Amino acid sequence: MPEPTSTSLHPHTLQALAQIQRMDRRAFLRFGLAAAGVAAGAGLLAPGAAQAALPEGIKVMSAGEHAVFQRLLAVMLPTDGSALVPAAQIPVMQTLDAALLATMEPHILQGLKGGVRYFDDGPQARYGKRFTALGDAEAARFCDEWADSPELPQRALAMGLKKLVGLAYWAHPPTWAPLGYDGPVTRKWGLQSLGNAPLPQVSQAQPQ
Template identity: 50%
Template structure:
């Protein structure tokens, strides 16, 4: 597949970007984000408008890209009125930037940036606006439509951006308490990590 729209010539293809997003796991992110969140002192935050300015310290996103991720978070993490912990854009964006984007190879990050721009322009044909300008209803319709699309790039992008946002939310230990989850057992019982060890044979 050719390089995606708006990406630099060295950018990864959309197929490569989506494949990388599919390999991301909650467990891996928890290890990456733990020190970050502890050092930053991220605690309970009230919900604010998702179109906030780029938070200090975010190094791998432009304001336009941050606005797309913040809007995806608004649509996919509607926690207001539920028992789930409220979130704020700066929390999601800071975790996303430092725990996920900072570790991406440059060509994958460039490809993701092109994908974010492509996704944001996606609703123009149907709604006449970019994703960041859509009201909640049309934004959900668009995200659901691309998530169920027969076109792999559209489906992969919609699912991948949702995954990045949701991983960034659940990486914060403060989000676990409403679910009664007290964190990974391995560090609490001091188990040695064995990685992907083979299963024992009889």
């Protein structure tokens, strides 16, 4: 059943990939909390800031890593023509940087950085370009090819890096409105707390 693990990536990169895969729920917190701080402090990205080498608020990503994540965001969330909030109006990169990368264990972060480089170099063999240099259609095709790769690290990277970027976008409540999702309701609905239950009656069962 389990296929052999590729040795083409440093073990820390594989650990980072594992961490990305399991961050589905942990990320919610970090992204949720950091998103609020980033939105309140750094403000939204101005249109065009996406092309800047390192926008304000980015402390952990290198310029090269930022370029990869920014390119991936543009490729996976082309919101033009849809009702979704344009990614440029959400501080996705700042959220990703402050909420996840800044809190990673150093060896995990280094592994992830290696994975990002590996991902960026990935299209060289087939397309003759780095990921950041691919056109939109080529970049989307590359992501889909790796998502269905026989190589475990390629599947994990395609799935994991997209999840990272996607969470940094969807964790922002303003992105929910176009979906029709109304979020928390207990207080809105006026539900009162029932509090603690009273002490129970004397126990019925006896040990046997």
